[in-house]
Amino acid sequence: MKSFNMIMALILALAVAGCTANSNSAGTENRGTEGGNTAKSVQAAEGEATGGDGGQGPRTIEHALGTVTLEKKPERVVVLFNGMVDITAALEVKPVGAVESWEQKPWYEFLRDKMEGVKDLGEENQPNLEAIVALKPDLIIGTKTRHEKIYPQLKDIAPTLITEEIFDWKDNLEIGAKALYMDEEAAKLIADWDDRVADFKTKAGDSLKDTEVSIVRFEKDGSARFYVTGFAGTIFQELGIGRPEAQRVEGKAVVNLTSKEQMAQLDGDYIFDITRISPDDPSTENTRNDWTSHPLWSTLNGVKNGKHIEVDVITWNLSGGVLAANSMLDDVYAYFDIK
Template identity: 25%
Template structure:
């Protein structure tokens, strides 16, 4: 017999009177009735912090990977620093989440779909595709979150402001990017992962007018959003511009510096290899992240 998660934890006392539901929110794995007044929100991805900060809402719990400094000042300047860490984004603590008595949980499709039923026992839960979605999906998710927390007007205003900012960057970058291929990847001490054209950063590069030299699998499908890549595979992609986000120093890519195959890459030969802040480019995936990425790209393409 299936046992109620809250009963197993002995947290049934946290459950109060049934809330008044204000809206039915459609999300990646179904529909969820959300309360009329959402006040205690737990977010399990950084892009969801972006959404809340955009409308001045502070979550009570964040999956911050047990590293509070990963929540950047652009967010903490708005939401403060009083949130409770609920653990890592990959495996957040259900016990800690339940102890916070949330009235809304915002979870990621790839990381948390398997736990959706359990999370829904704790609080109304919506699931959005942060990790696997592209930039355009990320912006659309902001509107869903705005509706879920009863702040659609404020969120739509922020989205409009963001789109105007990005349009200005596109006007500056796209003419300079014409006919140039660019590729972003993250590297740690053990490997390199290129972000495919269907990824958040891949779709941003395309929006700014850069070509992609990454090829899809047979049938025109990219098998992975984040592709583990050897030096030999990188030499086949061989873009005009390489942009790396390094999670380690020295990184795996640094070990290739003396290799002839690396030195023969177009970007290396033309001194078009750039390092950016991996956390901002790869983990955040919100509107602030897109604006930071755009500023970096404008600097890169202007050199």
């Protein structure tokens, strides 16, 4: 009997040990599965936050004045500079409100059919904040040079993204598209642009390797200016077309000239003129006439060669987005006879 009891006790102990081992094993498997699911969830969340997976979930975007977090794709977008109006039109996004165009108000003619029903928020230098509040936006897009001072007010109204450079249309397209959850559409627009730039360079070959272009504008205050960079300047740089030595000024986007003794700084093999002429205000046209009638003007190489060209100021300077860039490139093909 004593032996029987000892055997039963041994069997019971082995059974308990076996259950404990199975329990521990199951616990390890469960924790492993749970850990795997957690890791997967974190990765998914990170992908959505950065927009890396193209998902429609939350994403956090770094911009010129901080970060903005969006919970989902915005539906009521307010746009506060002309370049982004052009970009949203290219992405086929209709904002609920946008600042008006600099010319052809309220909207540039080439954008007008895409802006029907959009609330005019005034000029980009001073957008109408009360009107923005009334629109109840879920995203505001501005730019640093125009809206840094009012950024605190804007971000109190809605999540706000601020771009770094007003004329850097490619960066503005990329960051704007990220906030609009249209990364793939933006990538396609940039790829198409890159193909056109490559085509231009291939067809131009070495024909423009020694050509230098000047980009000038005359102002209503009697001064002139040349552009070091700016919208058109960055496009010429991408095309590999050079600039006169006098216009290669480090750290400047534009240089103002107040004396006609500085006339030589406007020169180039081609002088592209982006002056804004208003039928309601003759002062700017008077300035251009004053400079171009001066004896020193006729000494410029671009003038002597008949290459002072008044271009479309809207697509070469004011609109500042992907649609304008492509329109300007059409002109550049024509002006340099690249076929």
